[in-house]
Amino acid sequence: MSTESQEPALSEQSTQDDESSKSVSKKAAKKEAAKQEKLRRRQEANLAAAATSSLSLDSGDDPLSANYGDVPLLELQSKSAKDVSDWTKVGLLNESLKDQLVLLRGRAQAIRAVGKKMAFLVVRESGFTVQCLAQVQPDVVSPQMVKYATALSRESIVDVEGVVSVPSAPIKGATQQVEILVKKLYSVNKAVPTLPIIxxxxxxxxxxxxxxxxxxxxxxxxxxxxxxxxxxLDLRTPANQGIFRIQSQIGNIFRQFLLSEDFVEIHTPKLIAGSSEGGSAVFRLDYKGQPACLAQSPQLHKQMSICGDFGRVFEIGPVFRAEDSYTHRHLCEFTGLDVEMEIKSHYSEVMDIVDRLFVAMFDSLNKNCQKELEAVGRQYPFEPLKYLRQTLRLTFEEGIQMLKDAGIVVDPLGDLNTESERKLGQLVLEKYSTEFYILHRYPLAVRPFYTMPCYDNPAYSNSFDVFIRGEEIISGAQRVHVPEFLEKRAEACGIDVKTISTYIDSFRYGAPPHGGFGVGLERVVMLFCGLNNIRKTSLYPRDPLRIAP
Structure with a gap:
């Protein structure tokens, strides 16, 4: 989902894919909204009923009532402070803590009563789970406390104080192979009794x-x-916990690698006067009486920053595309990882950065995110990504020839459609044993207006795309830094030069040769983890039919 790779004016196939995938009507969307409103009202009613039930449950005469119950709101308003070290994370519970008293906070994932004197609770925190046993004991656990435990609703936030024990048999329903013998149990916040999904x-x-x-x-x-x-609720699954921790690591690796390569992190405006990419897929708005739009990428401003003598820049930020795309890999808003840098002699310098950055990223994920990758793989099985120590580079013409040799008919000066990209990915895997490669020297006609043509053949350009598992994740190129030529290219692509005059003017003051690339964070996670839909890797996806939650 690269900031450059979603260029709407570049691919006819993308438009065809979008049209063919429009399966949900506005009427259906309204019906779904009404359904969710009805469910919301039902949940409010359930919550009120749960509150009434809780009050009646706690009203009994029990000498051990101080050991359990709902924590009063007053206590939750930061009335008193506890040392953070008093708390133990569920993920750190192990046999070395045997017989120690611990204090936990987590969610009541599962609750099971065994008669009237015993109840099991599985408590979850950050994807880790532990089994807790509340059993009637004189002066510690009363029958009323067991009853209170069994009446808790799933996903409620609870505090548990108890002693760590090590059962003789393995615990199948929890990640931690210890059990907590409950001494005290408090509800910090109750979930509604009937959840929309479990x-x-x-x-x-x-x-x-x-x-x-x-x-x-x-x-x-x-x-x-x-x-x-x-x-x-969906985000609480182990797979989703893994997906978004992996995503966090990708952003961190991206930033740290580029900082080590003398790049400067910048933050560009998302409100701009005109289109940053060309084409019609732009969100337009009124800006104090002036026409404006949301940036389709930080492209123009990151180039202007090179003209401002930063030398090498990068940005991690939101990108907006008003495309009517209903495919598995398109969103209206996504997170762009963008890079721009001076070029000394050849655009291969940019590809060198891509090569080393992503090999370092893949290595780091495989080494440091093993638990997260395993959690994702349990729900969405996938094979580890195959990649080379030095990333394979093929020219566009070489890629076209491979497709032709396989009997695939393609336009030698057109863009590759989704089917051709996937087929080429299969051919590359079979021949070179890699699922990560660079395809460069694309036809100029299918690239953005700011792309530099090849010196030896103006039908081609100094540009490249990068693929994972047969799908594009990166689009990059050397940029046109000569203002007069840039104006001609913009006009040829149907862009009103007046709306980007400050961008073009920045090159009139002396601009070094430069290039860069854009990466879609969500798409990288999707393809590295072998997932089938980008909505799985967007925290709160925005597509043509979804602007909530």
């Missing part, structure tokens, strides 16, 4: 569901729209 249902893989079906058991399948409608 986290355990949302965490199931298609393989689990299919196996259960074959065995005659029907398990709940949570579809994508339902997940996104109740995204806060």
């Amino acid at each position: 986290v355990e249902d949302a965490a199931r893989s298609e393989i689990e569901i299919e196996k259960a079906h074959q065995a005659g058991e029907q398990l709940v399948r949570v579809n994508q729209d339902t997940r996104l409608n109740f995204r806060v």
Whole structure:
């Protein structure tokens, strides 16, 4: 989902893909909104009922009542402070803490009563779970406390104080192989009794569901729209916890690598006077009586920053595309990872940065995100990405020839459609044993107006795309830095030169040769983890039909 790769004016196939995938009407969207409003009202009613039930439950005469119950709001208003070291993270619980008293906070993921004197709670924190046992004990745990525990609703926030024990048999329903013998149990905040989706249902893989079906058991399948409608619950699954921690690491690696290469992080405006990419897929708005739009990329301003003598710059920020795209890899808003740099002699210098940056990124993810990758793989099985120590580079003409040799008919001066990209990815994997490669010297006609033509053939350009698993993630190029030529290119692409006059003027004051690239963060995560839809890697996706939650 690169900031340059979504250029709307470049690919006819993209338009065809979008048209063919418009399966949801506005009427259906309104119907869904009404359904969600009805469910919201029902949840409010359930919450009120739960509050009444809680009050009646706590009103009994129990000498041990101080050991359990709902934490009063007054106590939650930062009335008193506890040392943070008093708390133990669920993920750190292990056999070395045997017989120690610990204090935990987490969610009541599962609750199971065993008669009237025993209850099991599975408490979850940051994807880790531990089994807690509340069992009637004189002077510690009363029958009323066990009853209170069993009445808690799933996903409620609870505080548990208890002693760590090590059971003789493995614990199958929790990540931590210890058990907490509960001494005290408090509800910090109750969830509604009836949840729209259950986290355990949302965490199931298609393989689990299919196996259960074959065995005659029907398990709940949570579809994508339902997940996104109740995204806060969906995000609690182990796979989603892994996905967004991996995403966080990608942003961190991107930043740290470029800082080590003498790049400067910048922050460009998202409100601009005219289109930053060309084409019609732009969000237009009124800016104090003047026409304006949301930036389709930081392209113009990052180039202007090179003219401002920063030498090498990068940015991590939001990018907006008003495309009517309903495909598995397009969003109306995504996070762009953008780079721009001076070029001394050849645009291969930019590709060199791409090569080293992404090999370092893949290495770091495989080394430091093993638990997260395993969590993703349990729900969405995938094969580890295959890549070379030195990234393969093919010219566009070489790629076209590989497709022709395989019997695929393609326009030698046109863009590759989605099907051709995937086929070329298969051919490259078979021949070179890599799923990550660079394709460069694209036809000039399919690139943005600011792309530098090749010196030896003006039909081609000093540009490149980068692919993972047969899908594009990066688009980059050497830029046109000669203002007169830049004006001609903009006019030829249908851009009103007046709306980008300050951009073009910045090159009139002396501009070094330069180039750069744009990467879509969500698309990198999607393809590295072998996921089938970019909405899985966008925290709160924005597409033509979704602007909430």
